[in-house]
Amino acid sequence: MAPRVPGGPRGCRWRSWGRAPAPPAVSPPGASTLLGVFDALSEKLQATLSDVRGHGTLTEDDIKKAMREIRLALLEADVNFKVVKEFTTTVRERCMGADVMGQLNPGQQVVKIVNEELAALMGGASAGISFSPRPPTVILMAGLQGSGKTTATAKLARHLKEEHNSSVAVAACDVYRPAAVDQLVKVGGQVGATVYEQGTDANPVDIARWALDRAKQDGKDVxxxxxxxxxxxxxxxxxxxxxxxxxxxxxxxxxVVDAMTGQDAVNVAEQFAEAVNFDGVVMSKLDGDARGGAALSVKAVTGKPILFASTGEKLDQFERFHPDRMSQRILGMGDVMSLIEKAEAQFDEDQAKDLERKLRRNEFTLEDFLGQLKQIRKMGPLTSLLGMIPGFAGQQLKGLKVDERELDRIEAIILSMTPEERRRPELIKGSRRLRIAKGSGTNVQAVNNLVKQFGQMRKVMKQLGKGKMPDMAQLMKQR
Incomplete structure (x- = not known):
């Protein structure tokens, strides 16, 4: 039983944690599946715009045909019919204007217009939480039962702690749903938030008022x-x-709206907008929505932007929603800014300088390689990272098979080596290779391949360190 709060109403309890001693297993930060939501739409839009790019000049019929394909793609993605009509009308009018017709590269201009209008459809520039100059900043979470509101609350608390270094408290005011308070206490503890709760017998309005007093006394930021x-x-x-x-x-x-309910989510948002003047949307379960229609419709219907997206069940699968970046990714233009942010979150500047020094001196070891591999994997699935690189369109990634288990095997092989073997791979011969293979659950051939490929990589680094370009033809032959 948690202790009573001194001076609080009878039965009042509060529970507080620092960082949980045994944090839950979470996926790598930034392991976003957000683009996967728009896969079908992305493929169709890219195909349509690729056809447009292929024309040296564009006629009115070319643009009408492209708009028809875009309209069908959006409707198949379950985008609101009125939203689709307004979107295609706006794009067509801009495409028929002087900024496209008669240009040297009209196809690129059409792509630019579609990108801009798609970003505007989802909210334009990304927005975030506005913090009060006099803490605590109070955030009210609303939504239907089953929308994922309690989990989204914990995810938001974790986000504010990690991204803004905020001291966060959570008030448990859902006294009707069975085990809602216990769920919030559990997930709140896992993300290191303070959970204020009075059980299920108190009035929700009284709980909220009391929790605000406690947050002020405890000096909470949020x-x-x-x-x-x-x-x-x-x-x-x-x-x-x-x-x-x-x-x-x-x-x-x-x-908080459930993306998996499609246009029902948009209807719910519209009803809440009429009754409660909310400021933004948290799109939950977006990873389970195969089409993305709700995400593309909610801003146009309610006038309220999507601020955050929940992209999985784990507590770290939660991120700010960037309409401009998402539009670029849908159209196969990459998302370099998100890629940079993920890299900056994982790579320490001092470690980067030390790594650069080792590379220049050809002192890069398997120990260093293992460290870099782990940091890259923390950024998310490799296919997701490749999708952020301009030029890697959906069709190109579709046929790309990245076996993450192969990376597990590489880690296991390196971890089965002694520190000396990691520093000097040339020592790994005969019985050593057999021991490493047994220790990693692989075979001698896998160990041989890793040692050989690492040796080739070191040769390339040595040549680059001397300012020489490696013989690419020879490298390809060896591969």
Missing amino acids: LIVDTAGRLHVDATLMDELVQIRAAVKPHTILL
């Missing part, structure tokens, strides 16, 4: 209020939200 949901929008739900909003005066109201 208080996230997890409210109750219903199976559908009703007067009781809205009335309770209005009362909680009046009690805590939130700086930001976020609506």
